[in-house]
Amino acid sequence: MTDLETKLKAEAKRLLDEHLVDVFIGFRKENAPLHPQPAFFTQSDQLDDFVYNNLCQNNLAKFLTRYPRETRIGMIVRGCENRSVNHLIVERQHPRENIVLIGVPCTGIYDWRKITQRCGEEISSVEITSEKILVTTPKSKFEFEPKELLHVSCARCSQPNPINADLVIGDPVEAKDPARAKRQVETFSGMASKARYEWFTHEAERCIRCYACREACPMCYCAECFVDHGAPRWTESMVSKAGMQTWHIIRAFHQTGRCVDCGACERACPMDIRMTYLTEKLNTDMEIEYQFVCGMDDKTQPPFAAFTMDDKTRFVA
Amino acid sequence: MSAQEPNIVLFQCQWCLYAKTDQDWVENALPENMHLVKTSCTGRINPLFVLNAIQGGADGVMISGCKPEVCHFKEGNLGARRQLTAFQSLLNHIGYDRSRIRFVWMDLQDTGRIQKELAVFEKDLTEMGMSGVLVTRKPGFEGGMHD
Numbered sequence: 262m263t264d265l266e267t268k269l270k271a272e273a274k275r276l277l278d279e280h281l282v283d284v285f286i287g288f289r290k291e292n293a294p295l296h297p298q299p300a301f302f303t304q305s306d307q308l309d310d311f312v313y314n315n316l317c318q319n320n321l322a323k324f325l326t327r328y329p330r331e332t333r334i335g336m337i338v339r340g341c342e343n344r345s346v347n348h349l350i351v352e353r354q355h356p357r358e359n360i361v362l363i364g365v366p367c368t369g370i371y372d373w374r375k376i377t378q379r380c381g382e383e384i385s386s387v388e389i390t391s392e393k394i395l396v397t398t399p400k401s402k403f404e405f406e407p408k409e410l411l412h413v414s415c416a417r418c419s420q421p422n423p424i425n426a427d428l429v430i431g432d433p434v435e436a437k438d439p440a441r442a443k444r445q446v447e448t449f450s451g452m453a454s455k456a457r458y459e460w461f462t463h464e465a466e467r468c469i470r471c472y473a474c475r476e477a478c479p480m481c482y483c484a485e486c487f488v489d490h491g492a493p494r495w496t497e498s499m500v501s502k503a504g505m506q507t508w509h510i511i512r513a514f515h516q517t518g519r520c521v522d523c524g525a526c527e528r529a530c531p532m533d534i535r536m537t538y539l540t541e542k543l544n545t546d547m548e549i550e551y552q553f554v555c556g557m558d559d560k561t562q563p564p565f566a567a568f569t570m571d572d573k574t575r576f577v578a
Numbered sequence: 579m580s581a582q583e584p585n586i587v588l589f590q591c592q593w594c595l596y597a598k599t600d601q602d603w604v605e606n607a608l609p610e611n612m613h614l615v616k617t618s619c620t621g622r623i624n625p626l627f628v629l630n631a632i633q634g635g636a637d638g639v640m641i642s643g644c645k646p647e648v649c650h651f652k653e654g655n656l657g658a659r660r661q662l663t664a665f666q667s668l669l670n671h672i673g674y675d676r677s678r679i680r681f682v683w684m685d686l687q688d689t690g691r692i693q694k695e696l697a698v699f700e701k702d703l704t705e706m707g708m709s710g711v712l713v714t715r716k717p718g719f720e721g722g723m724h725d
Contacts, residue, residue: 450671458673458711487626495626503633503714507626510668514625517664542671546664565664568656573646576659576683 263314263389265365268430269337270311272363277305282335282361286324288317294387295373299324313337314389315371315407320525322346322479326354333359339367340420341523344556345479347424348519351559354482364426366434368407369415370524374533376410379403414524414537417442424557442522446541461509467532468505470498474536475512477529480519487511513539518547518563521556583611584637584703586696589627591620591643593650597689604692612696620644621654625665628679632669633715638703642682642692655683674711678703 262270269287276282289300290310297317301324302308321336322345328334334355338346343364350357371394376384380396380403388395394410396403419442421434449457472488475481487495488508496511497504513536520540527536547553551564561567588604595601608614615631617623620643628639641662649655662681670676682695 454670454673454675454711456673457671461672496630501714506712506714507629507633510629510672511626514665514668517661517668539668539671543664543668546667565657565660568653568660570646570653570656572656572659576646 265431266311266313269313269363269365270308272428272430273302273311273335274305274308276335276361277302277308282333284328284332285335286321287337288312288319294384295376313365315368316373316387316389318370318373318412318525318528319477320345320479320523322349323477323525325349325360325479326482328355330355330359333361335361335363338362338364338423338426340418340422340424341367341521342479343423343426344420344521345523347556347559348521348563349479349482351556351562357559362423362426362428364423364429366423366429366431367415367418367421368434369411369418369421370528371407371410372412372528376405379405412524412528413445414522414527417444420521425559443541443545445538446545449538450542462506464534464536465505465509466502467534468500468508469532470500470505470508471531473529473531474526474534477525478516479521479523479525480516481512487515509536509539512536513543516540517543518551518553518565519555520544582704583609584700584708585635586612586638586640586700586703587615587631587636588612588696589615589617589620589623589631589639589641591650591655592616592618594620594642594644594684595692596684596686600689600692611700619649619651619654620658620662621651623658623662625661628662628665629669629712632674632678632709632712635713635716637706637709638678638680638699640680640682640696640699642684642695645683645685648686669712675706675709678706678709 273285273287277285285302287300287302288297290312291298295316297312299319299321320342322342325334325346326349343362346362349355376396380398384396384398386397394405394407418437419439421436423429475486488498496507522537522541522544524537547564553564590604595604604614620641623641631639643655643658646656666676666679680699
């Protein structure tokens with residue numbers, strides 16, 4: 262168990278023992294070493310299989326909306342999760358005074374797909390240190406640099422440190438170059454419109470409509486999603502071209518000014534479909550036009566909610 | 579309907595045409611290649627409506643609403659402008675020409691403007707030709723079935 266893990270566990274134990282929180286959301290060890298699972302600890306004796314490492318791939322802010330507003334929630338937050346929590350507070354999904362945020366400066370999430378591509382599906386153990394990752398399979402051993410396993414969203418992360426956590430454990434991480442964050446969307450916008458449409462079609466047509474992206478996204482908390490709505494039926498729910506394209510366009514559009522670019526949707530997708538090139542474009546638009554970056558504090562309303570009469574100069578007739 | 583005539587869907591806020599003659603023209607005398615969807619306010623226009631029209635074979639979508647100060651619901655059009663322009667930008671990002679979605683914000687004295695705007699839009703769309711992008715369904719009046 263690493264030093265960071267021990268400190269986090271002690272902190273979770275303290276919160277639960279002193280009854281400062283009703284539930285502590287963290288990660289739990291699983292039989293599959295690449296997939297630590299989100300866990301909901303209500304008593305300190307459940308903390309035995311507590312785990313925290315760079316393979317914890319879920320955005321825990323997703324689970325904030327699953328509890329009643331009165332529940333006091335303790336939670337581990339990295340930079341992106343902290344932003345998600347902030348935005349959920351802006352959208353009044355949970356009062357800030359009922360949340361205890363334990364911040365962890367994040368060194369990036371390792372993409373489990375990259376590990377299985379290089380080492381095969383069968384993995385017996387993974388050992389992570391700050392310099393290298395040791396992967397053991399039944400037949401051989403592999404060694405990787407952290408850089409080569411980073412998930413694409415984490416490789417261009419602009420906010421690895423928690424913003425307004427109640428307690429930060431660990432040393433702050435150096436933020437990466439902000440220009441790098443924009444590179445993907447700039448490259449995509451640079452292509453001809455026909456190539457962009459082909460790219461989009463190629464990504465959308467692989468979709469199997471499992472909605473794992475929706476289930477992984479902290480901002481998708483609607484009681485009934487527009488694709489599940491029966492009367493009126495907004496869009497085809499079957500695996501048809503029109504239905505799949507609608508799902509990808511509207512799912513991204515519903516994240517306008519709300520997406521923190523954590524990449525949880527891409528990591529959850531079983532078909533390895535890229536989605537952040539859509540949400541990032543909308544984020545860039547919101548930043549340029551309304552100077553809004555999602556989740557940097559827990560007060561500012563997103564652009565779609567914050568329209569005023571000052572907008573009237575923007576109407577182009 | 580000949581191949582040269584582009585299909586246009588007009589989303590119209592029911593309050594935006596102040597002259598009765600204009601409203602009557604839009605409701606009763608639209609050319610055959612144009613389709614009217616009358617809404618209670620531009621704020622009611624869900625981006626899904628626009629996408630649905632495009633997927634069903636519309637070559638262009640025109641959205642006509644009121645000027646900021648004169649919205650019947652005070653600020654419906656302010657929200658609509660933010661949402662729909664962001665949506666236009668997203669569609670442009672995935673390869674759908676942004677000029678195929680056009681906004682017209684009507685003022686009190688703009689009698690007879692909608693006819694002119696539609697004529698200009700039709701001319702521009704004819705020059706651009708068929709869209710082809712994002713058209714994935716048959717139109718509603720042919721059953722609206724998927725590919």
